Amino acid sequence: MSGYAKAHLDEIDEISDGRCPARPIRYHFGITSFGVNAWTGREVGDRIINEHDEADEDGEEELYLVQHGRARFEIDAEQVDAPAGTLVFVPAGVNRTAFAEEPATTIIAIGGTPGRVYEPHGFEIWAPIAPLYRAGKYDEAADRGRELIEAHPEYPMLLYNVACCESLAGRTADAVEHLRLAIERSDRVRAFAAGDSDFDPIRDDRAFKQLVG
Numbered sequence: 001m002s003g004y005a006k007a008h009l010d011e012i013d014e015i016s017d018g019r020c021p022a023r024p025i026r027y028h029f030g031i032t033s034f035g036v037n038a039w040t041g042r043e044v045g046d047r048i049i050n051e052h053d054e055a056d057e058d059g060e061e062e063l064y065l066v067q068h069g070r071a072r073f074e075i076d077a078e079q080v081d082a083p084a085g086t087l088v089f090v091p092a093g094v095n096r097t098a099f100a101e102e103p104a105t106t107i108i109a110i111g112g113t114p115g116r117v118y119e120p121h122g123f124e125i126w127a128p129i130a131p132l133y134r135a136g137k138y139d140e141a142a143d144r145g146r147e148l149i150e151a152h153p154e155y156p157m158l159l160y161n162v163a164c165c166e167s168l169a170g171r172t173a174d175a176v177e178h179l180r181l182a183i184e185r186s187d188r189v190r191a192f193a194a195g196d197s198d199f200d201p202i203r204d205d206r207a208f209k210q211l212v213g
Contacts, residue, residue: 016128035120039106049109155185
């Protein structure tokens with residue numbers, strides 16, 4: 001049996017959550033020790049990397065490689081020109097975003113939390129459903145999410161996101177159960193639920209209170 005796997009980037013199917021398309025490298029290879037994905041801006045000016053600072057509980061540090069094209073990073077308001085082949089490292093707590101300066105600019109992002117074992121969250125699985133959530137189609141998003149859970153019950157954020165949709169759709173018992181399963185897989189999501197407005201409709205539910213504390 002071969003001890004390695006190989007793929008050209010274009011062979012990895014694209015996914016999209018309504019923003020720039022991504023190629024889920026980590027999921028494609030079944031990597032469990034670090035996160036890695038590729039993001040592409042089709043047109044000049046497209047935002048490739050969403051603005052964020054990784055200052056939450058995960059506290060990931062990230063390494064970006066401009067694989068094709070040319071990108072413009074904004075790092076704590078500083079403009080950073082990044083042609084193909086450029087590596088940009090950004091630690092947790094530093095605000096960052098990136099835009100395409102040439103068509104079809106692709107950035108590979110690698111991330112992990114210092115001193116902590118990496119936990120795959122299932123972003124890649126949830127991404128195609130995210131537009132339904134943003135459109136307020138919570139029942140449809142929850143139904144599709146439940147189908148994905150049957151195939152991928154190991155991902156805590158998939159369970160968590162479905163619970164959010166069920167809460168907003170008025171499915172209290174289902175939301176509590178999927179949140180319970182998410183917490184079983186990663187206790188870190190307990191803190192997310194405590195401050196997430198998606199759970200406001202069920203915040204007074206006794207079972208929810210027992211879960212979140």
